[in-house]
Amino acid sequence: MAEDGRRLELFTVVPARALVVVAHPDDGDFLAASVLAAWVRQGTRATVCVVTDGDAGSDDPTLPPGALARTRLAEQRAASAQLGVDDVRCLDFPDGMLENTLAVRRAVVRVLRQVRPDVVVTMDPSRYWFDRGYLNHPDHRAAGAATLDAVFPSARDARAFPELLREERLEPHKTRYVLLGAAADDDIAVPITAEDLEAKLRALGEHRSQFDAHDMAPWVWERAREVGLRSGVELAEPYRLFDLAPGPSQREEPGPAAGAEVLVGDPPAPPRPTTDWG
Numbered sequence: 227m228a229e230d231g232r233r234l235e236l237f238t239v240v241p242a243r244a245l246v247v248v249a250h251p252d253d254g255d256f257l258a259a260s261v262l263a264a265w266v267r268q269g270t271r272a273t274v275c276v277v278t279d280g281d282a283g284s285d286d287p288t289l290p291p292g293a294l295a296r297t298r299l300a301e302q303r304a305a306s307a308q309l310g311v312d313d314v315r316c317l318d319f320p321d322g323m324l325e326n327t328l329a330v331r332r333a334v335v336r337v338l339r340q341v342r343p344d345v346v347v348t349m350d351p352s353r354y355w356f357d358r359g360y361l362n363h364p365d366h367r368a369a370g371a372a373t374l375d376a377v378f379p380s381a382r383d384a385r386a387f388p389e390l391l392r393e394e395r396l397e398p399h400k401t402r403y404v405l406l407g408a409a410a411d412d413d414i415a416v417p418i419t420a421e422d423l424e425a426k427l428r429a430l431g432e433h434r435s436q437f438d439a440h441d442m443a444p445w446v447w448e449r450a451r452e453v454g455l456r457s458g459v460e461l462a463e464p465y466r467l468f469d470l471a472p473g474p475s476q477r478e479e480p481g482p483a484a485g486a487e488v489l490v491g492d493p494p495a496p497p498r499p500t501t502d503w504g
């Protein structure tokens with residue numbers, strides 16, 4: 227058990243299909259790059275979906291509209307390629323103005339029904355701050371909230387956004403697991419390898435318009451080791467888990483992917499603030 231006393235259950239499901247939904251290009255690589263690298267290495271087909279166009283991510287007022295969005299989408303594709311992920315989608319909502327509207331939820335429902343993931347990774351919509359020095363971006367909260375609302379109930383219900391079924395033949399889809407990243411009350415850890423962590427650093431290094439990733443390696447390694455200590459492995463990434471297992475009336479739903487396995491550790495302790503993600 228780590229010095230903070232919180233033990234994390236180990237989450238060892240390797241999904242057949244995984245979907246990461248985040249607000250901006252680069253968020254997904256902070257949130258899940260090493261885990262995507264680990265899953266893809268084991269056969270997962272993964273999709274990264276960015277909800278905004280990222281066009282506000284600069285202090286340069288002379289940039290023409292759309293120029294930065296194009297740069298950042300190219301950076302996200304290059305970053306995801308470092309993880310073996312070639313399915314990158316942008317929903318093109320305006321950066322900096324994202325709200326959890328029905329239009330955003332509908333766009334995420336469309337992706338959920340197209341990708342049909344076993345696991346969705348998204349951002350904790352409950353987080354307004356991380357510590358004294360960092361307020362959470364409202365787009366992060368909105369992307370997380372819209373994704374949770376899309377997973378349940380809208381993607382699952384045939385009568386939600388019925389035109390998606392009628393006009394695009396997108397059948398309802400029920401996602402089994404949701405993982406919230408940068409969560410206020412993380413309770414599971416996904417084991418990763420040093421190779422996966424190096425892939426994450428290469429992915430972060432592709433977001434050149436946003437930051438210089440060279441300084442991040444010590445922080446990224448330290449964090450993965452600390453989470454590993456809390457979960458009994460060398461390296462891991464922390465999340466809050468929701469297991470949306472079929473209820474008694476839905477037993478015809480498919481279960482987890484063949485070979486999937488969840489190791490359950492000690493029950494999670496009460497939440498504590500975390501300060502390690504931006």
Ligand SMILES: [Zn+2]
Pocket residue numbers: 249250253363366
């Ligand atoms: Zn962001």
